[in-house]
Amino acid sequence: xxxxxxxxxxxxxxxxxxxxxxxxxxxxxxxxxxxxxxxxxxxxxxxxxxxxxxxxxxxxxxxxxxxxxxxxxxxxxxxxxxxxxxxxxxxxxxxxxxxxxxxxxxxxxxxxxxx
Amino acid sequence: xxxxxxxxxxxxxxxxxxxxxxxxxxxxxxxxxxxxxxxxxxxxxxxxxxxxxxxxxxxxxxxxxxxxxxxxxxxxxxxxxxxxxxxxxxxxxxxxxxxxxxxxxxxxxxxxxxxx
Numbered sequence: 001x002x003x004x005x006x007x008x009x010x011x012x013x014x015x016x017x018x019x020x021x022x023x024x025x026x027x028x029x030x031x032x033x034x035x036x037x038x039x040x041x042x043x044x045x046x047x048x049x050x051x052x053x054x055x056x057x058x059x060x061x062x063x064x065x066x067x068x069x070x071x072x073x074x075x076x077x078x079x080x081x082x083x084x085x086x087x088x089x090x091x092x093x094x095x096x097x098x099x100x101x102x103x104x105x106x107x108x109x110x111x112x113x114x115x
Numbered sequence: 116x117x118x119x120x121x122x123x124x125x126x127x128x129x130x131x132x133x134x135x136x137x138x139x140x141x142x143x144x145x146x147x148x149x150x151x152x153x154x155x156x157x158x159x160x161x162x163x164x165x166x167x168x169x170x171x172x173x174x175x176x177x178x179x180x181x182x183x184x185x186x187x188x189x190x191x192x193x194x195x196x197x198x199x200x201x202x203x204x205x206x207x208x209x210x211x212x213x214x215x216x217x218x219x220x221x222x223x224x225x226x227x228x229x230x231x
Contacts, residue, residue, distance in 0.1 A: 108158050
């Protein structure tokens with residue numbers, strides 16, 4: 001499969017559950033990102049990884065825990081979430097260098113509902 | 116950090132008319148300005164981008180203009196069609212700034228509706 005893939009596409013979880021979102025990119029990029037997109041809100045950057053190293057944690061609550069085992073895979077571990085965490089979670093990847101950044105390619109997203 | 120403002124938040128046009136969406140940015144070091152289109156229930160997809168060494172770029176019905184002095188850039192869609200209806204996001208990015216490398220700063224989005 002090409003591009004950026006995400007699993008699962010839909011997830012319903014209780015507030016006490018633990019689940020993980022997975023993202024995989026097949027583009028040879030060196031940077032990966034997690035975004036949260038809520039209804040009628042802008043894209044909120046959560047985490048940035050460059051060459052597997054986390055370079056940004058955008059004041060995200062500790063109930064969200066990212067993991068980047070290699071440049072192609074990115075996980076978002078979820079535990080004890082709140083109903084307000086219900087949103088579309090988008091993964092993206094891009095190629096970066098000292099010149100800056102090129103296009104970010106987005107995955108299809110995981111629609112998360114916390115009950 | 117960078118702050119990107121986008122206007123308008125909603126835009127309705129008649130099919131065949133032109134649509135213009137404007138964004139401003141705060142950091143003069145920003146050098147890459149992409150525009151994304153997100154149709155309902157789908158992922159954001161790049162439709163056009165521009166770098167700071169260029170003032171204008173065109174791709175068929177879509178064009179982007181950049182004014183570095185005023186720190187604003189605009190998306191122009193001509194001969195709009197109903198399938199252009201979507202949310203459009205502008206963004207800005209900077210060269211290597213250490214921890215911000217690769218980060219895109221997004222505007223809040225514009226819901227464009229094209230009426231047949």
